[in-house]
Amino acid sequence: MFRYFFTLVISIYVPAVIYTGYRLWQMTKYFFPSAPRIGYWFFFLLFSLAFFLSRSVGSVLPDSISESINLFSYYWLVALLYLFVFLLGLDLIRFINKLTGISSGFDKLTPHILLGAVILVGVILLYGTWNARHPRIMNYEITINKDAGSFKQLHVVMVSDLHLGAVVDRSRLEKMVNMINALKPDLILMPGDIIEDEETFSEQNMLATFGKLQSKLGTFVSPGNHEYYRGTTKKSFDRLKEVGISVLEDDYVKIADSFYIVGREDPAVERSQGKKRKDLGEILDDVDKKLPIILLNHQPTELETAEKEGVDLQLSGHTHRGQVFPANLITSRIFEQDWGYLKKGGLQLIVSCGYGTWGPPFRIGNKPEIVNIVINFHGGQA
Template sequence: MNFTTVLAILAAILVYGLICFYIGYNGWAWLRRFPRLAKFKYVYFALITFLSISMLAGRFIPIPLLNMIGGYWMVIIGYSLLLLPILNLIHFINKKRGLKWIGSGVLIFYVVIFTYGTFNAWNPVIRNYHVDINKQSESDHVKILMASDFHLGSIVGVNHLERFISISEKVKPDIIMIPGDLIDDYIEPFMEEDMGKSLKKLNAPLGVYAVLGNHDYYGGDKEEIVKEMEKAGIRVLEDEVLTVQNQLTIAGRKDPTDPTRASLTEFFGGTDLSLPVILMDHQPIALDEAEQAGIDLLLSGHTHRGQVAPAQFITDRIYENDYGFLKKGNLSSIVSSGFGTWGPPLRIGTRSEAVVIDVNFK
């Protein structure tokens, strides 16, 4: 690690520390207006210190509760940086009056968004899309059940996975497709909760297929993840193409995290395009490449649609299609906000979802 990198890390830690102090001090300015609470000054600042450390430590120490607390603190930081400067200005203009009411309002705000966000995270909805593909197949219609970004691990566990199983049993799809981020970095929680037992319940006449996402690589458990998915009856496609019962051609790409990811031309070139072609690519970054290759339907996830508002405005600027349906020439692109969550089990301005795609062949 060179000197510049060390300096950058130290600068980032310093900035983060100042942000945490700013938030903590604002909270104390409100609490000390209540004599009974003011006696717990050192307890309060010890709590702020713990919360500040938890966001960093939770990514490296395998303690689920610490990871969850760190995620909530991350959300508090984000909204505080939006709210507090405005409220500080209002307080100053108001000649430093009404701090009790301002602080109480902030507290109520967090209670409301945490309650609302928790509901959105654990109560998935079904989104429906209709796609027409101008090709012939042995069948004139196929129903796809698609869900991305499960992030199965210490936070998103068996209970939430079983919700998807229930949706699958209700929808009765012809094929199930999972475009990436099945695991949240490390496979140990998946194994400890025996989540593979639940995944085995997934079935569809044309099969269950998946690709890997960036978080499936981060923990260094990629090979074991593929092995466990295959044991559960899920075919993981890694820069592969296959034909399903002479009805569809499906393909799956490695995530850009993988340095061995091939171009579409390398593994897809020469594929018979007479059948409808569906591609899974975790990150929706290669729409032009997919269109030029003759892909009919591209399924992606990754963006979570920002997960916590107003981050959806950021993902909208980054990706040509960050959520929902986009038609690009003969290519139809569908991006899901995901079934699970990353970081805090919260969704604000988004919703955990499963996607049903009714595809008609003409």
């Protein structure tokens, strides 16, 4: 794995950094003729190495400094990506222009175009930071063709991928709780990646904030892969039970003798704890499949299995819809449905792009969301 990562860095990242740095140096020299070359390259390369430095020496630095370097590195990496792509496009246009001779003055404009690109990238990153802190309500209304006892309609709020910690802190959790409570749901469901940083979660007493969630039938959560990335994170996740939140790990609960909520373990449990996940069929062995079945599965996968086992609605997150464009082009190829609604036979799937962020503290090309779902039950209808 390390050899693959090292090869990737040497073959792609280093050439991209040198190319982008050289082209930006040309712009800098144009506007600031006396700018010191050595000073420019020292800071440019230092900034470009910040991501790797934060991971190699971050543990020996004070937390505040390590965290600041880490956050800065994400901004720098994404800025580099956007500028690299822009510069490649600009140089392609310059090459075509030289071949065709369409505009003799294009090269003179290049430094100004570059400066405009730098400003534009800065604006995009600022917008992405603002965007990540302003979630929207995403509404769905679906029908499940089963009887649900006395329930003809169920109002569910689903939120995933909070990644609570230093970036998505208590103030943002409080905002989420207030938004959810304002919707007055019957049921609150959270399919994983709730806690990112156990230490901050405890220091800011976020558990108490979770205790303020209000719904008629309760709050149910299932773990995601990030619950297992750090040894202590899962312990904090399990503490959600202390404030009345039900944690479902390859288990189910029957609500008012009317429908089922099933929570899946994430595959990460097998890698981190050596614990084998149960098969979905094994979990549902004693379930009355004449009643509606709602499945919390952090990753939007195993859809064929869910459909085969009679699941009516699967709620997932995990993808963040790429979080930062153009990563959404990758997630849309990896997953059959990386965001939104999909009907697959008798199974309905809703995938959320999540409430929080992981890595870069911004969202570009998508918005954080709380999912508001109205489920209509029509027993016996085709």
